[in-house]
Amino acid sequence: MRLFVACVGRDLIARLSGACGLIAACAAGLILAAMSTQAAAQSLSDGTIDPATQRLLLEADELVYDFDAETVTAIGNVQLYYGAYVVDAERVTYDQKSRRLIASGGVRMLEPSGHVITAERLDITDDFGEGFLESLNIITPEQARFTAEEAERRDDNVTVFRRGTYTACRTCLKHPERPPLWQIRAARIIHNREERTVYYRHARLEFLGIPIAYAPAFFHPDPSVRRKTGFLLPSVVNGDAIGSGVTVPFFWNLAPNYDVTLSPTFLTRQGVLGQAQWRHRLMNGAYSIRLAGIFQRDKDAFIEDGEPLSGNRDFRGSLRTTGNFALSDNWGFGWDIHAVTDRTFNRDYGISGAGSSDLASTVYLAGSSQTNNFELRGYGFQVQRENTVEGLPDDGDPTTVDEFVHNDQEEQPLVHPVLDHNYLVGRPILGGELRVDTNFTSLTRDQSDLRNPPAPFAAFYAGVAGTFTRTTSRVSWRRRFIAPGGQLITPFSYLQADSNWVASDDRAAGLSDSRVLVRAMPAVGVEYEWPFLATLGSTVHTFGPKAQIIVRPDEAHPGDLPNEDSQSLVLDDTTLFRWDKFSGYDRQEGGVRANLGFVYQGLLPNGASVDAMFGQSFQLAGENSFALQDHAQTGVGSGLENDESDFVGRVTVNTGLGVAATARARFDSGDLDVNSAEISAIGAYGASTASIGYAYYRTSQSAGIFEQRQQMNTAASIEFVDNWSVLGSLVYDIERNSAVSRSLGLAYGGDCFDFSAVYSETTEPYSDLVSERQIFFRFNLRTLTGSTFRSQLQPDSE
Numbered sequence: 001m002r003l004f005v006a007c008v009g010r011d012l013i014a015r016l017s018g019a020c021g022l023i024a025a026c027a028a029g030l031i032l033a034a035m036s037t038q039a040a041a042q043s044l045s046d047g048t049i050d051p052a053t054q055r056l057l058l059e060a061d062e063l064v065y066d067f068d069a070e071t072v073t074a075i076g077n078v079q080l081y082y083g084a085y086v087v088d089a090e091r092v093t094y095d096q097k098s099r100r101l102i103a104s105g106g107v108r109m110l111e112p113s114g115h116v117i118t119a120e121r122l123d124i125t126d127d128f129g130e131g132f133l134e135s136l137n138i139i140t141p142e143q144a145r146f147t148a149e150e151a152e153r154r155d156d157n158v159t160v161f162r163r164g165t166y167t168a169c170r171t172c173l174k175h176p177e178r179p180p181l182w183q184i185r186a187a188r189i190i191h192n193r194e195e196r197t198v199y200y201r202h203a204r205l206e207f208l209g210i211p212i213a214y215a216p217a218f219f220h221p222d223p224s225v226r227r228k229t230g231f232l233l234p235s236v237v238n239g240d241a242i243g244s245g246v247t248v249p250f251f252w253n254l255a256p257n258y259d260v261t262l263s264p265t266f267l268t269r270q271g272v273l274g275q276a277q278w279r280h281r282l283m284n285g286a287y288s289i290r291l292a293g294i295f296q297r298d299k300d301a302f303i304e305d306g307e308p309l310s311g312n313r314d315f316r317g318s319l320r321t322t323g324n325f326a327l328s329d330n331w332g333f334g335w336d337i338h339a340v341t342d343r344t345f346n347r348d349y350g351i352s353g354a355g356s357s358d359l360a361s362t363v364y365l366a367g368s369s370q371t372n373n374f375e376l377r378g379y380g381f382q383v384q385r386e387n388t389v390e391g392l393p394d395d396g397d398p399t400t401v402d403e404f405v406h407n408d409q410e411e412q413p414l415v416h417p418v419l420d421h422n423y424l425v426g427r428p429i430l431g432g433e434l435r436v437d438t439n440f441t442s443l444t445r446d447q448s449d450l451r452n453p454p455a456p457f458a459a460f461y462a463g464v465a466g467t468f469t470r471t472t473s474r475v476s477w478r479r480r481f482i483a484p485g486g487q488l489i490t491p492f493s494y495l496q497a498d499s500n501w502v503a504s505d506d507r508a509a510g511l512s513d514s515r516v517l518v519r520a521m522p523a524v525g526v527e528y529e530w531p532f533l534a535t536l537g538s539t540v541h542t543f544g545p546k547a548q549i550i551v552r553p554d555e556a557h558p559g560d561l562p563n564e565d566s567q568s569l570v571l572d573d574t575t576l577f578r579w580d581k582f583s584g585y586d587r588q589e590g591g592v593r594a595n596l597g598f599v600y601q602g603l604l605p606n607g608a609s610v611d612a613m614f615g616q617s618f619q620l621a622g623e624n625s626f627a628l629q630d631h632a633q634t635g636v637g638s639g640l641e642n643d644e645s646d647f648v649g650r651v652t653v654n655t656g657l658g659v660a661a662t663a664r665a666r667f668d669s670g671d672l673d674v675n676s677a678e679i680s681a682i683g684a685y686g687a688s689t690a691s692i693g694y695a696y697y698r699t700s701q702s703a704g705i706f707e708q709r710q711q712m713n714t715a716a717s718i719e720f721v722d723n724w725s726v727l728g729s730l731v732y733d734i735e736r737n738s739a740v741s742r743s744l745g746l747a748y749g750g751d752c753f754d755f756s757a758v759y760s761e762t763t764e765p766y767s768d769l770v771s772e773r774q775i776f777f778r779f780n781l782r783t784l785t786g787s788t789f790r791s792q793l794q795p796d797s798e
Helices: 019-045
Strands: 003-008 011-016 055-060 062-066 071-082 085-095 100-110 116-125 131-139 145-154 158-167 182-192 197-207 210-221 235-239 243-247 250-255 258-262 265-267 271-282 285-295 315-326 331-340 358-368 372-383 414-424 433-445 449-451 460-463 466-478 481-483 487-504 515-529 532-536 539-551 592-603 609-621 647-654 659-667 674-685 688-697 709-721 724-733 738-749 753-762 773-781 785-793
Touching (some): 145 182, 331 372
Antiparallel strands (some): 003 055, 055 071, 085 100, 116 131, 182 197, 235 243, 250 258, 271 285, 285 315, 331 358, 372 414, 414 433, 433 466, 449 460, 481 487, 515 539, 532 539, 539 592, 647 659, 659 674, 674 688, 688 709, 709 724, 753 773, 773 785
């Protein structure tokens, strides 16, 4: 016999599978209707539930009504629905006199908040506001868990657990009897949902059931809280120059949309480092301000080999502010601005941004649409490193060559500003794609960045003192035709014109002190491809020639204009078919050039693939722009300075089994000697990953390589047991037979606990810091807390 009773306000609908139970069902329904009305009236006093819509549903195998005791008992597979509450049990009894529900036998209750409660016994008032539970387990919507031998619920707000536990770890499915990875066990746990706080009395933290820490009392936000005023877990730092210290952060939640974090660090050698961060979110964006500063007690800690470093000063500090705001659906503006008292403050004290060799401050305005992209930015750069060592002697002596050190702040440009606008015409023009690219750049540098590499390389300027302004526009068009036999023919053309105002403060660089120069570069060309398709069994092969020819006049004013954005020049498979192989707008490739290559792609049935390309570039007529020297010596040693360029090639193999490798190289056009080579491979298996790479570069002035380089690098994260991984990396200088950097660590990543401990080192000849040996430790208990430990280790004594 299966009974269903529904009550809405004072109305009753009863359904019974057998007529013999009709009278009992009606009587039970009247009692349940009274219970529903009473509970709804109580809820109405809180203004949360309307009695007219309050609904109670009961379903069970059997209903028993005791007229003398005024109780109704539902027996067998009981399901009770009251508003947003759902109760499942083997037996539910309602006592009309005390207005209490007593459920037993596999009790499970789903609350409106999303909490799921399981218990052996539940004794609760008919408004579900107060009650007692035995042998309970609560799962929160955030998948945190409370357990207790017994608990009391008060005012539908506070739950008191006696002899309880709390954890954010899931129960092991294979071994549910095992304790969670971590849990807090306490004599009493009080969960106040209104305050959204969990309080503990006589608590201990257990890992794998083993107690490791004890506290007579403490509290933390409940799992639903993302922001709450209070102290955060301290972190520990250590360094030879700064001493040992502890950071005690305090988070002040001033409002839902703004807060302050104060983070004083108490250091044994240098005193108190103060840090503060303000964050504010507005309707259309957010901004933040971070301040840090210290009056050093022992500035002489920043002296090396008798010479003061940049940190040898009384007060050191930094400021960083960021912001991003939307002006409309398509427009936004923002900033990222740094200010630092000296070069290495951020790195010495572990301030945010310490990983960058230079700090780049910028203010921007940006907009985009389906056919337009606009960006206006200003830049300022601040050196954040000690003197860099270049061109070390063969014996590896890291002595600084003063005349080759160019890290002074005056050498850094102030860009005011750079503007980029890209417009793609939304409809075909002559059947093809037409786009317009515009760039405006203006910058000032106080001091020339003159580099003096070792012989036989010539001195060059990485930057020239003065003010330089350039406006460039490029209009380009291309259209692809498919000819008979699958031939692909793509004619294209472009016109690039610019106006340059040159005001050099360094006549030795060969630039004008006040002059306006105008250039124009028209070009027409065609690209040709004829791919062939062949199948051998279940493999598919695509191969064929690729050719390109570009006709244009010679480059104008190659040595008369500054070169700021075109100094990086790389000839490889990715640049062979570029219309202009210079990386920026300051240089324009001229002359008639042909680029030839052969491409291949193979696809195997198991998902494996092979992709390859080999080619060469030829200067057919006119002056070779890569043989024309500018103040930066761009093009020298690039492989493009001769009429016949070096050969370039690439092969990529993907096994389809989680392992892929790429090899690319540049071969001398005369004797096929390898001028540069790069090999890289990466593999993954389950949660384990590994990579290895090799690089070889002959000397090349255009690439800034003045000594032959050979380097290997490898990194791996190997999971040796569930969730546990060993980490490691190595960068090795083959030419000097020396490690550049290395690291080794251990990590754990689970559903409720993250841990990592890493030792890293950058050896002295490759580092500009007093020490680059570091131990970093981090752990995080989900929903509870996390902390870090960082220690700078003293360099080995000689």
